Amino acid sequence: MDTFPGKVLHAVDYRSAEGFKGKSVLVVGSGNSGMEIAYDLAVAGATTSIVIRSELHLVSKEVWNVAMTLYRYLPAWAIDKVVLLMCAVVFGDTARYGLRRPAIGPFTAKLTTPAYPVVDVGTYAKIRSGEIRVLQAGLKSVRGSDVEFADGQRHAFDAVIFATGYRSTTNQWLKSDDGLIGDDGMAARSYPKHWKGENGLYCAGMVRRGIYGSYEDAELIAQDISKQRRSSDSSKKAADPTLPCIVMHQA
Numbered sequence: 001m002d003t004f005p006g007k008v009l010h011a012v013d014y015r016s017a018e019g020f021k022g023k024s025v026l027v028v029g030s031g032n033s034g035m036e037i038a039y040d041l042a043v044a045g046a047t048t049s050i051v052i053r054s055e056l057h058l059v060s061k062e063v064w065n066v067a068m069t070l071y072r073y074l075p076a077w078a079i080d081k082v083v084l085l086m087c088a089v090v091f092g093d094t095a096r097y098g099l100r101r102p103a104i105g106p107f108t109a110k111l112t113t114p115a116y117p118v119v120d121v122g123t124y125a126k127i128r129s130g131e132i133r134v135l136q137a138g139l140k141s142v143r144g145s146d147v148e149f150a151d152g153q154r155h156a157f158d159a160v161i162f163a164t165g166y167r168s169t170t171n172q173w174l175k176s177d178d179g180l181i182g183d184d185g186m187a188a189r190s191y192p193k194h195w196k197g198e199n200g201l202y203c204a205g206m207v208r209r210g211i212y213g214s215y216e217d218a219e220l221i222a223q224d225i226s227k228q229r230r231s232s233d234s235s236k237k238a239a240d241p242t243l244p245c246i247v248m249h250q251a
């Protein structure tokens, strides 16, 4: 990227499409961040391309709301069938436009892997109309404003936005050796034994179980803190001077 003359930023620093109107912008990464940023850029009048190098499940907010509701009543494989059927009606065959679906169903994937579906905010309509161009191979090299892709395509861009995801920084600031946090900065132990460490250390939302997973952790932690307060009150001992510490992360 040293020779690239244009603007380069990571999604974390993206605020708006201001300054990108009329520019040719490459978005690298097709998670929820990349797909939302590509939409934002296209609406603002940027000539937008997005790198989608892997399979992904595109869903709509409405379809995913149904999936989350069905979780109380149906097993994951059945929810997958319902979701894929509804998505076929809403989107048609997404693979025609470079959005190939994984073999594993979207709900099974959410429960058993870190992969979360992409919730369409209007990006798909712009891909279908050709307003957003899909590039199906990763970056190979950059020479000046020319970007070469792994499939041999070459295109010139004025700006590149890396929506390539995040790493947890917990281990940079937290010294803990009780095995609560793993080397990757996420929970070391697996669900449902992941949330409570020693000496009032807890973690919430660190096992990639979505928004509802964070909410369950938060409830368990609040109950645990409240239980300890009650037991120290009843024995009339001085309150434990250790304050609880909660590490939170949404991924």
Ligand SMILES: NC(=O)C1=CN([C@@H]2O[C@H](COP(=O)(O)OP(=O)(O)OC[C@H]3O[C@@H](n4cnc5c(N)ncnc54)[C@H](OP(=O)(O)O)[C@@H]3O)[C@@H](O)[C@H]2O)C=CC1
Residues within 6 Å of the ligand: 011, 028, 029, 030, 031, 032, 033, 034, 036, 051, 053, 054, 116, 117, 119, 138, 139, 163, 164, 165, 166, 250, 251
């Ligand atoms: N509205 C919402 O609900 C939103 C939710 N989120 C959530 O926040 C979290 C972070 O999302 P996000 O920032 O999108 O990150 P993600 O980790 O979800 O996605 C990263 C994307 O970058 C791609 N990528 C990584 N490295 C490269 C590379 N070298 N070349 C090409 N592609 C690459 C990945 O593809 P590959 O799979 O091939 O590695 C993937 O498509 C997720 O849990 C997401 O669901 C984020 C934004 C909005």
Ligand SMILES: O=C(O)C(=O)Cc1c[nH]c2ccccc12
Residues within 6 Å of the ligand: 060, 061, 062, 064, 065, 068, 119, 209, 210, 211, 212, 213
């Ligand atoms: O907690 C989760 O994993 C969720 O998927 C929460 C959720 C429920 N309905 C939605 C619709 C769009 C995006 C997320 C959700």
